[in-house]
Amino acid sequence: MLPSLLELHLSGCKIERIPLSIQKVNITSLLVLDIRMNSIISPLPSWFSNLTSLRKLNLSENENDYGNYFTGPIPREFARLEYLEGLDFSGNGLEGHIPKLNLCKLKTLNFQGNKFGGGIQGLLSGFSNCTDGVLESLDLSSNKLEDELPDSLGMLHNLQYVNLEFNNFSGKIPESIGKLSSLKTLNLSYNNMIGPIPDTLGQLSELVHLDLYGNSWEGTLTESHFANLTRLQSIDVSTYRPMSLNVSLTYEWIPPFKLYTVGITNCSVGPNFPAWLQLQTELSDVTLRSTGISGTIPEEWLLKVSLQLKYLDLSYNHIKGRLPLQLKCPNLYHIDLSYNKFDGPLPLLSANLTVFNLESNSFSGPIPSNIDQLMPTLKGLYLSDNQLEGTIPPSICNLRRLSILSLRNNLLFGEFPQEWSVWPRIDIVDVGYNNLSGNMPSSMGVPSSLHVLKMNDNNLGGTIPSSIWRNCTSLRSLDLGGNKFTGNMTLRIGSNAPGLFFVRLRSNLLSGHISDQLCNLPFLDILDLSHNNFSGPIPKCLKNMTSLVEGFSNATDYESYIEQARLTLKGRELVYNKTLFLVKSIDLSSNNLEGEIPEEITSLIALGTLNLSRNQLRGNIPFKIGNLRWLETLDLSHNHLSGQIPQSLSSLTSLSHLNLSYNNLAGKIPSGNQLQTLEDPSIYKGNLLLCEVPLSTKCPGDETFTATDEKDSNEDGNDKLWFYVSMVLGFTVGFWGVCGTLLVKKSWRYAYFRLFDDIKDKVMLAIAVKVAQFQRKL
Structure with missing residues (x-):
């Protein structure tokens, strides 16, 4: 018995379960129970509710290497803990609705990182009967909560901290938010909230941090939204619907706050650089991403913020001009000016940079020869799509922390540095679309940490180093196409990099057979070996390429690096970047492949493009080609294929590009479904024994009249049939309409015959008169 025990601290004691015997211990005087950071696997024990004197209960972060934690719902008996001031269940696996707790003395409530669902109306109703609610901190972030935020949120007048980010809340911010007069932090980021932001936010005079990132806001932010925010230090707002939220602040407006952090993304701020922002000279973190700003950045403002600036992101705008040569930002560690119209030499702003992203601009000149001294801590160097030369x-290669090197699409020439193997952490090397020459550096090996290697569309020659296949076991994407590489690749591709999802070696001078080792790539989505000198048969083990059979996506999302690939699909060369993960393609065209198309290729159900054209393939088109139900492009032209076109081809409902020309195919061209839309006869050209639509050649044994004549004949027959039916119906209706009436109505029958007699007399009289007149003339 421990009746006098007031505090029990068991944090970090590696407890795996709560002993049942503890229920029998008299600890009803306990004020503090702390068992956080353990490895307990258990629902919340209901006997906790017997500790009615508790002031603080902390069960947070109860997880071990296996992810075990408190689970299940919160027992309603917890409402008996009426003296609780601090309740922390964060980092567990609690679920269900948050019940009404009636904890009027509660100051801190932390349910972050659980699995709670439903709304929070029930939770807030527990405070409705509190005469003087004292709740100061509410953290429900990273759950599965939904529904709209209730107006009752505004009754918690003492709230200073509200964090509801990473949930599924919808609807608008309630107008009652303006009643939280003590609020210092409001975080509603990453929900599904919509609509205009209420200007009652401008009444929160104590607000310091406002985070509204990652929702679908619309409407306009005006001066009234910020009228009394005199303590505001950071604001972060973005919308998933580009430009649906307009930040419309007049040129003369002087903000009442002094910001240190501003983040605005996908909102309309431009076209001019905002005047109100130029008055914020203490900024350390600035993000104005995709805001419609054009023109130049005010040099005076840049120089004022340069000393304290740490993070600068002005990407995806239309900003032009040059950065001041005298601009130095000693504390800057991240700069992103990508997708703008900057020009001039590369700006050398800080020796503390870890991310240097100037992609898709018009920067020119050389990369500094002493870049290792100018930016020794660099991790990401993004200079693609500029006009750099040299x-x-x-x-x-002395940048030992470098993980991403992206120099794609510039005017760089010369050899790639031989010492690249000394990079210990390099993940991505992309130097495609330049004028690099010489051999691929291999004397010192290839970095084994590589995930993406792109040296495509240069003038590189020699053999592809075997160490790429031997050492780069983490390789995911390889593009060496558009060069002059030579050598036999029979035993290399796929030999030791099972995670490859993209292989592009097209337009080289490579030779050898396509090895069965290629089938050991279960994640391969895109294979392009076209325009080489590969020979031999197509492997029959293709069904082992699981991704092309089952259709799952294997592309990896790399921070700030957008992978780009130029692929020939649907008969055209297309550039893919953000949609590359959707592509499923095999292109083996323009080689010297022989033998038959293996039937196993029809197992690749997820395949979108199959191009085997311009080879020496023989035999029939696989009978089950119709199994490739997602196929959009099929090109088997310029081979020696024979036999009939399988009828199953007509079941390819997604097919939009087909080329079977210049083979030895024979017989009737299948019809139906998608094939009816492919009316260009050139797709069958060069097959002398093919017949039927869309070719003009008729198959032997067809009827002498055309399908059109037959249709016209059928239409004529149908017209005659309806003519006779109409006559019969007209006669029947007319006969019974007259005669039937005479039979039924006796008075009508007498009147009818009298009328007939009168007409007969008049006719006879007229005839007699005419005869008499005629006789007189004679």
Whole structure:
């Protein structure tokens, strides 16, 4: 018995279960129970509710290496803990609705990182009977809560901290939010909230941090939204619907706050650089991403914020001009000016940079030869899609923290640095679409940490180093196409990199057979070996390429790096980047492949493009080609295929590009479904024994009249049939309409015959008169 025990601290004691015997211990005087950071696997024990004197209960972060934690719903008996001031269940697996708790003395409530669902109306109703609610901190972030925020949120007048991010809340922010006069932090980021932001936010005079990122806001932010926010230090707002929220603040408006952090994304701020922001000279973190700003950045403002600036993101705008040469930002560690119209030499702003992203601009000149000294801590160097020229300096290999090097699509020439193998952490090397020459560096090996290697569309030659296949076991994407590489690749592709999802070696001088080892790539989505000198048969083990059979996506999302690939699909060369993960393609065209198309290829149900054209393939088109139900492009042209076109081809309802020309195919062209839309006869050209639509050649044994004549004949027959039916119906209706009436109505029958007699007399009289007149003339 421990009747006098007031506090029990068991945090970090590696407890795996709560002993049942503890229920029998008299600890009803306990004020503090702390068993956080353990490894307990259990629902919340209902006997906790017997500890009616508790002031603080902390069960947070109860997880171990296996992810075990408190689970299940909160027992309603917890409402008996009426003296609780602090309740922390964060980092567990609690679920269900949050019940009404009636904890009027509660100051801190932390349910972050659980699985609670439903709304919070029940939770808030528990405070409705409190004469003087004292709740100061409410953290329900990272759950599965939904529904609209209730107006009753505004009754918690003492709230200072509200964090509801990473949930599924919908609807608008309630107008009652303006009643939280003590609120210092409001975080509603990453929900499904919509509609205009209420201007009652401008009444929160104590507000310091406002986070509204990652919702679907609309409407306009005006001066009234910020009228009394004199303590505001950071604001972060974005919308998933581009430009649906307009930040409309007049040029003359002087903000009442002094910001240190501003983040605005996908909202309309431009076209001019905002005047109100130029008055914020203490900024350390600035994000104005995709805001419609054009023109130049005010040089005076840049120089004022340069000393304290740490993070700068102005990407996806239309900003032009050059950065001031005298601009130095000693504390800057992240700069992103990508997708703008900046020009001039590369700005060298800070020796503390870890991310240097200037992609898709018009920067020119060389990469500094001493870049390792100018930016020694660099982790990400993004200079793609500019007009940089010169060589890649060898000193770049001294950047030992470098993980991403993206120099794609510039005017760089010369050899790639030989010392690249010393990079210990490099994940991505993309130097495609330049004028690099020489051999691929291999004397010192290839970095084994590589995930993405793109050296495509240069003038590189020699053999592809075997160490790529041997050492780069984490390789996910390889593009060496558009070069002059030579050598036999029979035993290499796929030999030791099972995670490959993208392989593009097209337009080289490679030779050898396509090895069965290629089938050991279960995640492969895109294979392009076209325009080489590969020979031999197509492997029959293709059904082992699981991704092309089952259709799951294997593309990896790399921070700030957008993978780009130029692929020939649907008869055209297309550039893919953000949609690359949707592509499923095999292109083996323009080689010297022989033998038959293996029937096993029809197991690749998820395949979208199959191009085997311009080879020496023989035999029939696989009978089950119709199994490839997602196929959009099929090109088997310029081979020696024979036999009939399988009828199953007509079941390819997604097919939009077909080319079977210049083979030895024979017989009737299948019809129906999608094939009816492919009316260009050139797709069957060069097959002399093919017949039927869309070709003009008729198959032997067809009827002498055309299908059109037959249709017209059928239409004529139908017209005659309806003519006779109409005559019969007309006669029947007319006969019974007259005669039937005479039979039924006796008075009508007498009147009818009298009328007939009168008409007969008049006719006879007229005839007699005419005869008499005629006789007189004679």
